[in-house]
Amino acid sequence: MLFKVSWRNIWRNRTRSFVVIGAIVVGVWAVIFMIAFTMGIVESYVSSAIENDISHIQVHHPKFKDEKEVKFYLNDIGTLVSNVEQQANVKVATQRTLSNGMLSTSKGARGVQIRGIDPTKEAVVTKFDKKVIEGDYFGKAKKNPIIISKRLADKMKVKIRSKVVVTFQTLEGDITTAAFRVVGLYRTQNSTFDDMNIYVQQTDLNRLLGGESIGHEIAMLIEDTEQLESTQAALKAMFPKQLVENYREISPDVNLYETQIQMSTTIIMVIVMLALVFGIINTMLMAVLERVRELGMLMAVGMRRLQVFSMIMLETIFLGLIGAPIGLLVGYLTVVYFGKNGINLSAYSSGMQKFGIEEIVYPALESGVYFQLAAAVVITAILGALYPAWKAIRLKPVEAIHKI
Amino acid sequence: MKNVISVSGITKTYNPKTIPVHALQGVDLEIEQGEFTALVGPSGSGKTTLLNIIGGLDEATEGTVIINDQDITKLSDGQLIQFRKEHIGFVFQAYNLIPVLTAKENVEFVMLLQGRSQAERNKRVNELMAAVGLSDKMNNRPSQLSGGQQQRVAVARALAPKPTFILADEPTANLDSKSTANLLDMMAELNKQENITFVFSTHDQRVIDRARRVVTLEDGKIVSDDHRDV
Ligand SMILES: Nc1ncnc2c1ncn2[C@@H]1O[C@H](COP(=O)(O)OP(=O)(O)OP(=O)(O)O)[C@@H](O)[C@H]1O
Ligand SMILES: [Mg+2]
Numbered sequence: 087m088l089f090k091v092s093w094r095n096i097w098r099n100r101t102r103s104f105v106v107i108g109a110i111v112v113g114v115w116a117v118i119f120m121i122a123f124t125m126g127i128v129e130s131y132v133s134s135a136i137e138n139d140i141s142h143i144q145v146h147h148p149k150f151k152d153e154k155e156v157k158f159y160l161n162d163i164g165t166l167v168s169n170v171e172q173q174a175n176v177k178v179a180t181q182r183t184l185s186n187g188m189l190s191t192s193k194g195a196r197g198v199q200i201r202g203i204d205p206t207k208e209a210v211v212t213k214f215d216k217k218v219i220e221g222d223y224f225g226k227a228k229k230n231p232i233i234i235s236k237r238l239a240d241k242m243k244v245k246i247r248s249k250v251v252v253t254f255q256t257l258e259g260d261i262t263t264a265a266f267r268v269v270g271l272y273r274t275q276n277s278t279f280d281d282m283n284i285y286v287q288q289t290d291l292n293r294l295l296g297g298e299s300i301g302h303e304i305a306m307l308i309e310d311t312e313q314l315e316s317t318q319a320a321l322k323a324m325f326p327k328q329l330v331e332n333y334r335e336i337s338p339d340v341n342l343y344e345t346q347i348q349m350s351t352t353i354i355m356v357i358v359m360l361a362l363v364f365g366i367i368n369t370m371l372m373a374v375l376e377r378v379r380e381l382g383m384l385m386a387v388g389m390r391r392l393q394v395f396s397m398i399m400l401e402t403i404f405l406g407l408i409g410a411p412i413g414l415l416v417g418y419l420t421v422v423y424f425g426k427n428g429i430n431l432s433a434y435s436s437g438m439q440k441f442g443i444e445e446i447v448y449p450a451l452e453s454g455v456y457f458q459l460a461a462a463v464v465i466t467a468i469l470g471a472l473y474p475a476w477k478a479i480r481l482k483p484v485e486a487i488h489k490i
Numbered sequence: 491m492k493n494v495i496s497v498s499g500i501t502k503t504y505n506p507k508t509i510p511v512h513a514l515q516g517v518d519l520e521i522e523q524g525e526f527t528a529l530v531g532p533s534g535s536g537k538t539t540l541l542n543i544i545g546g547l548d549e550a551t552e553g554t555v556i557i558n559d560q561d562i563t564k565l566s567d568g569q570l571i572q573f574r575k576e577h578i579g580f581v582f583q584a585y586n587l588i589p590v591l592t593a594k595e596n597v598e599f600v601m602l603l604q605g606r607s608q609a610e611r612n613k614r615v616n617e618l619m620a621a622v623g624l625s626d627k628m629n630n631r632p633s634q635l636s637g638g639q640q641q642r643v644a645v646a647r648a649l650a651p652k653p654t655f656i657l658a659d660e661p662t663a664n665l666d667s668k669s670t671a672n673l674l675d676m677m678a679e680l681n682k683q684e685n686i687t688f689v690f691s692t693h694d695q696r697v698i699d700r701a702r703r704v705v706t707l708e709d710g711k712i713v714s715d716d717h718r719d720v
Contacts, residue, residue: 087595087598087599087602090591090595091588091590091591091599094590094591095590097590098589098590379584379585380585380588380589382585383580383582383585383586384588385571386545386547386574386580386582387574387575387579387580387599387600387647387648388571388572388574388575388576388600388603388604388651389571389603390568390571390603391571393603483547484542484547484548
């Protein structure tokens with residue numbers, strides 16, 4: 087009966103109930119969308135970082151990380167890579183020779199990182215071949231081919247088939263200069279990366295450096311990302327003298343980014359919930375105050391305070407129970423829709439590309455979040471109802487009845 | 491006859507610390523089972539105050555209120571609610587019914603609070619709605635009933651838990667003369683047939699004329715107490 091009265095009570099003032107329900111719906115929807123959108127961005131950022139650059143796990147000479155000098159190389163890297171690929175859960179691995187240097191054209195010179203890659207493997211690990219948007223990928227027998235980014239090409243005023251000069255240090259410590267011919271132009275989503283990195287074939291670079299079988303980096307993709315840590319541990323055992331890092335360690339900003347964005351999501355969620363709490367307090371207080379005499383009568387005829395309290399609480403919980411599922415559903419549908427079609431940020435993304443965020447964001451949300459949110463809303467509703475319900479039971483029946 | 495209500499030495503002072511209002515100044519009153527008593531007197535004489543104190547809705551400043559041999563001034567808040575639920579039926583001037591419940595559900599409500607069985611509730615509701623002459627309005631909401639009909643449902647509601655007596659503070663104040671007469675007929679009938687004790691306050695001479703006992707209050711004191719045959 088208490089349920090029945092409470093349920094019907096919320097339909098007494100339809101407009102007001104709809105406003106509250108609407109507020110809950112919008113609140114829940116907004117929070118869902120916000121979280122999903124941020125998750126989408128985080129994921130896009132992380133996967134873009136993994137795809138373009140760091141992959142899941144990398145192996146380096148322990149000193150290479152800080153010093154970035156060519157002399158900290160891994161010997162006989164080809165064998166190491168085949169050993170890595172034997173390892174369980176490793177999908178594919180590739181090797182790179184890395185060197186800092188200078189790229190010169192008739193327009194001037196720029197400091198760059200020269201990445202000597204194994205073209206076939208690199209195409210699998212970072213899909214680098216797909217990022218070549220003009221010209222060809224490596225492979226056609228040409229002498230000293232080089233691929234630079236479209237951005238850099240524009241800045242340096244070079245085209246396909248232009249000749250560029252690359253200067254760097256050999257393993258012996260001498261400065262050497264070599265001419266390369268541009269065969270392709272690439273573009274990633276990360277413009278800072280594009281400005282900094284040029285690609286050559288590892289065999290070419292190694293020859294010029296003076297070490298046929300060396301390399302500085304082994305990068306690999308794994309099958310099951312859940313087992314990132316255990317795979318990493320196995321590799322550490324395999325290379326006790328080398329530095330084996332996963333993508334979070336390699337790129338601490340990925341980690342920072344994840345936590346920071348999660349924090350701002352939490353703050354937004356708290357703000358929305360607070361707004362909801364006050365909205366509910368306000369509404370339910372109105373609902374109590376305009377029913378003072380009726381509540382007084384109920385107490386006079388024998389309704390216990392706990393029952394009055396429960397009645398007000400129930401009314402609020404009902405509002406929450408109507409609003410929350412609608413909000414969840416609308417939120418879910420929005421996430422599913424945009425998860426499929428993406429949200430095109432290209433209008434704003436010239437800024438975002440700097441940070442490695444893709445132009446199209448696909449919001450994503452784990453199902454657990456929906457339940458958490460549903461619980462949060464119901465708790466919010468309960469919190470918001472406490473004060474009005476408490477107010478209601480503080481009424482003295484006589485005074486309440488005589489209040490005009 | 492047995493006394494169902496026995497109050498003695500009741501005083502009530504509102505705002506004792508600021509501007510004291512001596513609403514009741516030593517009231518003694520005994521009411522027996524089956525009486526049909528009107529409480530009359532000019533506005534501000536203390537009728538409502540007295541009814542509230544008898545009904546346990548308000549506390550007396552001094553004095554005792556004994557109902558069915560139980561001194562209710564000694565009960566705790568919670569016990570008092572329980573006591574009211576079992577012994578006293580209330581009919582107020584207005585706002586008697588829960589607007590979102592039908593007439594039937596309103597009558598049932600107090601019995602539900604008492605935890606009576608479905609069968610018992612149904613039987614009693616039918617009985618009472620017939621007694622107040624509203625068997626055909628069972629499923630109407632209060633807003634679909636006239637003022638007089640609402641007050642009758644209120645009486646049925648008050649009677650539902652089989653209280654010792656019914657207190658009604660100006661039950662006819664908002665009714666036209668025809669509805670007033672109807673309600674009074676019904677109350678008198680219930681009083682006569684089922685020996686239900688009624689105590690009601692009123693300003694209305696037509697209501698006073700129907701009472702078998704008229705207690706007159708003035709300035710918080712009983713100035714006359716007439717028993718008569720109607
Ligand atoms: N809550 C209160 N606070 C202060 N004074 C009060 C309060 N309730 C009643 N009074 C005063 O007590 C006195 C008796 O009031 P009461 O309501 O009992 O009179 P009444 O006989 O019922 O009057 P009416 O016929 O107008 O309903 C009046 O002077 C009234 O102003
Ligand atoms: Mg009065």
